[in-house]
Amino acid sequence: SQQGEEDPQALSIQEGENATMNCSYKTSINNLQWYRQNSGRGLVHLILIRSNEREKHSGRLRVTLDTSKKSSSLLITASRAADTASYFCATDAGYSTLTFGKGTMLLVSP
């Protein structure tokens, strides 16, 4: 079953705008990760946030985690056309595997 659920399912913005995607999950986790997938390609790991962390930054990416609400958000600042992709959250609940959500499709128009 899906552990993470991303919201929105699709997001369309203009270059230069910020993009925010949300993820909700159901069980306790060790960490939460965000991945990016370009059309027809494999997934690329973007960032990992541990359960005892509340915020993490990597370049133009900012991830927050609220374990009390079982939710996370991914913010991409100053979006570029090259950021167009699907973004997935994945949770590590300590069972040696990750459980992925269905993803958010981001379209950044020039």
Add this chain to the structure above:
Amino acid sequence: SQTIHQWPATLVQPVGSPLSLECTVEGTSNPNLYWYRQAAGRGLQLLFYSVGIGQISSEVPQNLSASRPQDRQFILSSKKLLLSDSGFYLCAWSVYPGYFSNYGYTFGSGTRLTVV
């Protein structure tokens, strides 16, 4: 550096034919290995994972099987494909999963399987 190879990139197979997808990892030892399937417009479904040679855990009952004959080789197989086996198959590896991990999964480039 670590790399992961997955092949073939695309495959069209008739119903009832066998399947063998191979995934190999370079540059690391004793990785955790995973097979995921992604249906069109959907998330990733975990099919199998392996924490060591000969150790396979199945997550979803189906007509697929997996084997790990060598430390860095993971094979997905089927004796007779069904139409419902069509999808995008992804192999991935990881090390040190769990609370203390700083690493995510590294995915292969995927195999697009169409069963006709």
